[in-house]
Amino acid sequence: MSEQRVSENAPAIKQRASDEIERRKQELIDLSLRIHATPEIAFQEHKSSAMLADFLEAQGFALERGICEIDTAFRATYGSGEPRIAFVAEYDALPGVGHGCGHNIIGTAAAAAGIALKSLLQEDGGGTVLVIGTPAEEAAGGKVYMVARGAFEGLDCAMMVHPGNRNTFVAYALACLELEIEFRGKEAHAAARPEAGLNALDAMVAAFSNLGLMRQQIRDSARVHGIITEGGQAVNVIPSFTKAKLLIRTEEDEYMDEVLKPKVLACFEGAAQATGCQLIYKWGEESRYKTMRTNMALAEAYRDNVEGLGRTTVMPESKRSMGSTDMGNVSQVVPGIHPAISIAPPDVPIHTEEFRELARSESGHAGLLDGAKALAMTGIDVLLNPDLLKRMKDEFAQTGGRPSDSAG
Ligand SMILES: [Zn+2]
Numbered sequence: 001m002s003e004q005r006v007s008e009n010a011p012a013i014k015q016r017a018s019d020e021i022e023r024r025k026q027e028l029i030d031l032s033l034r035i036h037a038t039p040e041i042a043f044q045e046h047k048s049s050a051m052l053a054d055f056l057e058a059q060g061f062a063l064e065r066g067i068c069e070i071d072t073a074f075r076a077t078y079g080s081g082e083p084r085i086a087f088v089a090e091y092d093a094l095p096g097v098g099h100g101c102g103h104n105i106i107g108t109a110a111a112a113a114g115i116a117l118k119s120l121l122q123e124d125g126g127g128t129v130l131v132i133g134t135p136a137e138e139a140a141g142g143k144v145y146m147v148a149r150g151a152f153e154g155l156d157c158a159m160m161v162h163p164g165n166r167n168t169f170v171a172y173a174l175a176c177l178e179l180e181i182e183f184r185g186k187e188a189h190a191a192a193r194p195e196a197g198l199n200a201l202d203a204m205v206a207a208f209s210n211l212g213l214m215r216q217q218i219r220d221s222a223r224v225h226g227i228i229t230e231g232g233q234a235v236n237v238i239p240s241f242t243k244a245k246l247l248i249r250t251e252e253d254e255y256m257d258e259v260l261k262p263k264v265l266a267c268f269e270g271a272a273q274a275t276g277c278q279l280i281y282k283w284g285e286e287s288r289y290k291t292m293r294t295n296m297a298l299a300e301a302y303r304d305n306v307e308g309l310g311r312t313t314v315m316p317e318s319k320r321s322m323g324s325t326d327m328g329n330v331s332q333v334v335p336g337i338h339p340a341i342s343i344a345p346p347d348v349p350i351h352t353e354e355f356r357e358l359a360r361s362e363s364g365h366a367g368l369l370d371g372a373k374a375l376a377m378t379g380i381d382v383l384l385n386p387d388l389l390k391r392m393k394d395e396f397a398q399t400g401g402r403p404s405d406s407a408g
């Protein structure tokens with residue numbers, strides 16, 4: 001495709017991509033429903049990932065399965081040369097509530113956008129379209145490992161669309177870090193000789209009290225929340241061992257490192273000193289979610305495309321409205337977007353049974369098709385508009401690009 005010709009015909013080319021998705025409507029809906037009916041949790045998405053990979057392979061994509069040493073990750077590639085445009089598929093379900101986050105729509109929309117873009121590309125030169133299958137968004141963060149293992153290197157952009165209860169084009173997501181805590185004390189008879197013990201439960205209770213007091217002195221947007229997973233074995237024994245798990249979240253990656261980590265740790269160290277117990281802790285840095293850095297140039301292109309389909313977009317009400325996502329890690333190594341497409345009334349949140357049912361309803365199907373079209377059309381903008389590509393890259397260089405291991 002010569003640049004000159006296609007720029008002039010961009011609306012017509014977008015229409016062709018949209019028609020391609022419309023033509024395949026029934027098979028796309030069937031695929032989404034099959035994934036919905038086969039809910040598989042983190043890293044166990046064997047059937048779901050195979051459904052998507054087989055579908056893309058049948059359409060002429062070259063498939064690499066089990067990439068990044070993850071069985072249920074894949075990469076589907078078509079075409080060659082630059083730009084290299086990736087659509088990101090998710091397909092994991094939640095324990096209990098199944099596809100309550102609607103990842104059947106994310107996976108299918110990414111595949112559909114890939115197929116629509118492929119129909120416009122030649123096999124040799126002119127650009128590459130990829131669909132990257134990323135497991136375990138809901139737990140453990142498959143993309144965290146895939147970023148660290150280079151799955152997103154050499155791309156010009158990475159885009160996905162998440163079903164939600166609003167149409168958005170900007171996403172914020174908090175950095176999120178896990179902390180595992182153990183206190184080790186000394187057992188003693190709780191009535192006969194309590195003075196001989198070191199109470200590991202007292203240490204844990206004191207630490208949680210410290211955290212509660214600390215909350216007044218941290219930024220409003222920061223979050224510290226946890227559970228005690230082991231609190232002792234018998235009522236008449238001074239507990240010698242307790243365990244807890246916490247998540248710590250911030251709006252800025254730097255605030256996590258420079259302020260919140262030391263403050264949280266001090267709460268536990270103080271409790272250890274006060275009780276005489278030994279503190280053992282482990283930060284989950286290897287699975288840390290980073291903040292989402294929406295590439296605004298790309299996000300605005302997506303907004304124009306999705307609004308062209310008759311949807312009205314809004315800005316998220318608060319920066320923490322979606323918690324955390326491993327797409328944040330992707331957005332720090334390549335220009336990325338994580339818009340939401342509405343399939344639900346505003347008062348129905350994700351991770352509910354009601355949302356799960358919507359993810360296989362007519363409004364779910366409409367979100368799937370519109371989301372896929374908007375992604376494909378945004379891919380066409382990247383392909384045909386060198387100015388957009390330059391603005392994306394300049395913005396990324398200024399605000400985004402940091403090496404994937406910068407969090408340490
Ligand atoms: Zn979710």
Ligand SMILES: [Zn+2]
Pocket residue numbers: 101102103137162
């Ligand atoms: Zn989700």
